Amino acid sequence: MADIRLEGVGHSYDGGTTWALKPMTWTWRTSRAYALLGPSGCGKTTLLNIISGLITPTAGRIFFDDRDVTDVPTAGRNIAQVFQFPVLYEEMSVYDNLAFPLRNRKYPKAEIDQRVRQVSRLLGLDHLLRRRSRRLDPGRQQIVSLGRGLVRSQVAAVLLDEPLTVVDPALKWTLRSKLKEIHRDTGHTLIYVTHDQTEALTFADEVVVLNEGAIVQAGEPAELFLSPSHEFVGHFIGSPGMNMVPAEIVGDVVRVGQADVGSVADGLPPGPVRIGVRPEFVSFTRASPGVAARVTGVDRMGAYDLVHTQVGEHPVIARTTAGSGYRPDAEAFLHFPPDRTFLFRDQVRCGFLAPLDGRSAT
Numbered sequence: 001m002a003d004i005r006l007e008g009v010g011h012s013y014d015g016g017t018t019w020a021l022k023p024m025t026w027t028w029r030t031s032r033a034y035a036l037l038g039p040s041g042c043g044k045t046t047l048l049n050i051i052s053g054l055i056t057p058t059a060g061r062i063f064f065d066d067r068d069v070t071d072v073p074t075a076g077r078n079i080a081q082v083f084q085f086p087v088l089y090e091e092m093s094v095y096d097n098l099a100f101p102l103r104n105r106k107y108p109k110a111e112i113d114q115r116v117r118q119v120s121r122l123l124g125l126d127h128l129l130r131r132r133s134r135r136l137d138p139g140r141q142q143i144v145s146l147g148r149g150l151v152r153s154q155v156a157a158v159l160l161d162e163p164l165t166v167v168d169p170a171l172k173w174t175l176r177s178k179l180k181e182i183h184r185d186t187g188h189t190l191i192y193v194t195h196d197q198t199e200a201l202t203f204a205d206e207v208v209v210l211n212e213g214a215i216v217q218a219g220e221p222a223e224l225f226l227s228p229s230h231e232f233v234g235h236f237i238g239s240p241g242m243n244m245v246p247a248e249i250v251g252d253v254v255r256v257g258q259a260d261v262g263s264v265a266d267g268l269p270p271g272p273v274r275i276g277v278r279p280e281f282v283s284f285t286r287a288s289p290g291v292a293a294r295v296t297g298v299d300r301m302g303a304y305d306l307v308h309t310q311v312g313e314h315p316v317i318a319r320t321t322a323g324s325g326y327r328p329d330a331e332a333f334l335h336f337p338p339d340r341t342f343l344f345r346d347q348v349r350c351g352f353l354a355p356l357d358g359r360s361a362t
């Protein structure tokens with residue numbers, strides 16, 4: 001196992017006209033479980049294939065600890081990779097498929113048996129070990145592929161590219177927790193690619209968010225939810241995502257429309273900003289002071305309500321307790337709590353909202 005260090009690594013498929021992956025410097029630390037999260041086409045698979053050696057990057061160098069592996073082919077990198085769809089020897093038994101990566105690397109027989117049985121027990125494959133792989137349904141075949149990726153005790157990293165796509169949704173939860181268990185047991189460095197935030201947040205020690213070929217933020221799941229440093233992270237994580245409302249800094253006060261909503265703590269220069277606040281933290285106040293809004297609809301979600309409002313031209317959603325009683329067209333006043341409300345300029349967080357403490361913009 002090794003730290004995997006990317007130094008100025010970037011990739012272009014068209015000779016440098018566009019970058020599928022913009023040159024980046026980043027270290028995947030050994031033994032951590034990472035989720036690489038981002039929308040379709042943001043460069044996740046390209047990044048994974050650069051680490052495994054399937055793609056040689058257009059720019060930069062890759063190191064496993066201090067060893068430069070940029071020109072080392074896949075076979076020399078000691079990486080295990082699990083793809084979106086099953087990659088198995090269909091005529092082999094499940095046992096032989098799981099044992100294959102170990103036999104290939106000349107592990108002792110007793111260790112092979114012990115590792116195969118350990119992984120098969122964790123993944124619920126015990127009763128299928130003698131079955132031919134082609135006789136399994138695609139979901140089970142994928143679980144065997146997952147097992148093949150996890151069976152080796154000594155690998156530089158295990159790379160998983162949307163590995164649960166073909167697995168039954170009900171099984172996904174179980175498999176994710178099994179993956180965590182296997183991770184605790186082996187201490188492998190795991191990089192798990194997904195565009196599904198639930199998968200990323202429930203699986204990873206650290207979530208790396210990729211957008212348009214660049215890492216926009218990396219952190220623990222709670223950090224990304226509570227403290228997004230980029231508007232994209234605010235939108236992409238959370239359901240629904242973060243509300244963004246245009247505002248103005250006047251002196252050291254932040255105004256939305258005619259309402260003073262807070263002050264700036266960070267000596268930010270006056271001018272336009274965008275306020276970001278998650279629906280979970282928007283609350284209603286009975287009257288001013290607050291931001292005047294009009295209710296446009298209510299989604300009753302069972303355990304809670306999502307109250308849709310309009311502040312001027314801008315939609316703002318508040319998550320309230322179930323049965324909130326708000327009706328379309330009702331007038332309302334919104335409160336944005338200072339400790340949970342952030343300020344953004346050019347999409348990047350530039351500060352947070354501080355209490356007004358009697359200040360006013362007028």
Ligand SMILES: Nc1ncnc2c1ncn2[C@@H]1O[C@H](COP(=O)(O)OP(=O)(O)OP(=O)(O)O)[C@@H](O)[C@H]1O
Nearest residue numbers: 013020021038039040041042043044045046047195
């Ligand atoms: N072989 C290729 N030739 C040309 N362009 C490519 C190739 N592979 C990927 N791309 C482009 O590079 C960009 C990044 O693609 P990539 O597959 O890495 O993204 P992704 O985040 O893994 O997407 P998805 O979640 O849809 O798999 C996209 O614009 C894609 O169209």
